[in-house]
Amino acid sequence: MRIDTKYLGEMDIDEEKTIHFETGLPGFLEEKEFIILDIPGNDLLQLLQSLHTPNLAFFIANPHQFEQTYHFKLSDSTVETLNITTEEEVVILSILTVNDPFEKSTINLQAPIVINSKTKQGKQIILNDEKYDMKTPIAFSKKEERGD
Numbered sequence: 001m002r003i004d005t006k007y008l009g010e011m012d013i014d015e016e017k018t019i020h021f022e023t024g025l026p027g028f029l030e031e032k033e034f035i036i037l038d039i040p041g042n043d044l045l046q047l048l049q050s051l052h053t054p055n056l057a058f059f060i061a062n063p064h065q066f067e068q069t070y071h072f073k074l075s076d077s078t079v080e081t082l083n084i085t086t087e088e089e090v091v092i093l094s095i096l097t098v099n100d101p102f103e104k105s106t107i108n109l110q111a112p113i114v115i116n117s118k119t120k121q122g123k124q125i126i127l128n129d130e131k132y133d134m135k136t137p138i139a140f141s142k143k144e145e146r147g148d
Contacts, residue, residue: 004054007047008037018051019115019122022081026111026124031056034122036093045096048113063094066107066138072127074114082116082123091115097135106135 001015019034033051044065050056063070074084084090093113099105109132115122 001051003035003049003051005037005047005049006055006057007039008049011037013037013051017120019048019120021122021124023123025113026126028056036060045098046093048093048095059096059098060093060113061096061107063092063107063109063112066094067109067136070109070132072112072129072132075125078114078123078125082114082121083119084116085118089116089118091117096138103138105138107138108134109136110134 002010002012004010013035017035019036021032021034023029024031028050031050031053034048035051037047037049037057039045039047045059045061048058048060074090078084091114093115095108095111095113097106097108109127110129111124111126111134113122113124
């Protein structure tokens with residue numbers, strides 16, 4: 001399938017890699033089909049690109065790259081909605097707000113995206129945990145200070 005993308009132009013994608021969000025994403029309830037795209041030359045970030053709206057794409061990343069202690073428990077309803085049967089099927093991603101310079105960017109740890117890698121079903125959930133924020137500064141400087 002050929003799609004237009006916000007950042008990478010027109011490209012061919014494998015339809016079998018489509019992630020289905022049954023209820024859309026908060027603020028984009030009509031958007032139910034996305035694909036995860038690699039960014040050439042960037043091992044840290046990916047794009048969550050809408051299949052139907054070329055100008056709708058989010059920078060995403062594995063939140064553990066920025067916050068190693070990040071963890072939460074999935075609700076039974078999320079596990080059921082996404083048909084999760086094993087922990088290995090679960091992929092957790094977070095949306096970033098990318099700024100210039102990149103070190104001023106933030107990551108949304110309060111509303112992770114949960115994907116079942118086997119069934120390609122996804123859902124963005126809102127955590128009721130005060131220790132996570134929607135605009136958490138990325139933590140490169142903290143890692144460098146610890147010597148990681």
